[in-house]
Amino acid sequence: MKCAWLVLLLGSLLLPCVSHALDPPKPESSAKSAPGTPAAPRELGWEDLLPESERFAPPLNSQRVRPLFDDESGPAAEQEGSAQVNAKLDGLTIRLPGFVVPLGVDKEYRVSEFLLVPYFGACLHVPPPPPNQIVYVKMAQPMRLQSMYEPVWVVGKLSTQRVSSQLAEAAYSIAGVRTEKYEEP
Structure with missing residues (x-):
């Protein structure tokens, strides 16, 4: 009887150790995160910001006044669009490439907005x-x-909150965590 208790006691003490050795915990860095979380930002392109109704719509004939300078007459400057957003992206942590247009620069050439x-x-x-x-x-x-x-990559939490500035109106905003040098894939 003493032998059975001893085997039972040793088994209950050793079983967790053996189980742990056979299936060690994964380090946090190897854990997969869902795209759009801080650990794995979802990489977006500019077309992803368009609502589905605008993604495949034929281009509209521009009703705007034509620019005065040749360098402003390309297709990018003639864009028509809207303030409609892709609501599915609201609240995701994303990574988006683009060019920085500062809204203010401090004495050390740093930008926060x-x-x-x-x-x-x-x-x-x-x-x-x-x-x-x-x-x-x-x-x-x-x-x-x-x-x-x-260009740079901006990583942060995307919001469908509209913001107006002296330069333009933005249909999205990002609470930026970091920027990264842009390199083509």
């Missing part, structure tokens, strides 16, 4: 892109502005 736009010169030339192709970004920590000519 800016517009992220899909092409260089947007919002600096007239007309700006449609609101659903402009994203207002408020960084948690100011970032050093290297160049307005170089």
Whole structure:
């Protein structure tokens, strides 16, 4: 009888150790996160910001006044669009490439608020892109502005909150966590 209790006692003590050795816990870095969470931001393209009704719509003939300068007459400057958003993206942590249009720069060339736009010169030339192709970004920590000519990735939480600035109206905003140098895949 003493032997049976001893085997039972040893078994109950050793079983968790043997089980743990056969199936060790995975480190946090190897755990898969759902796209759109802080651990794995969902990578978006500018077309993803359009609501489905605008993604495949034929382009409209522009009713806007034509730009005065040749460099403002390309297809990007003639965009028609809306302030309609893709509501499915609201609240996701995303990664979006674009160009920085600062809304203010401090003495150390750092920016904490800016517009992220899909092409260089947007919002600096007239007309700006449609609101659903402009994203207002408020960084948690100011970032050093290297160049307005170089695109960046912005990582942060996307919101369908509209923001107006002196340059343009944005249909989206991002609570920016970080920026990364843009490199083509």
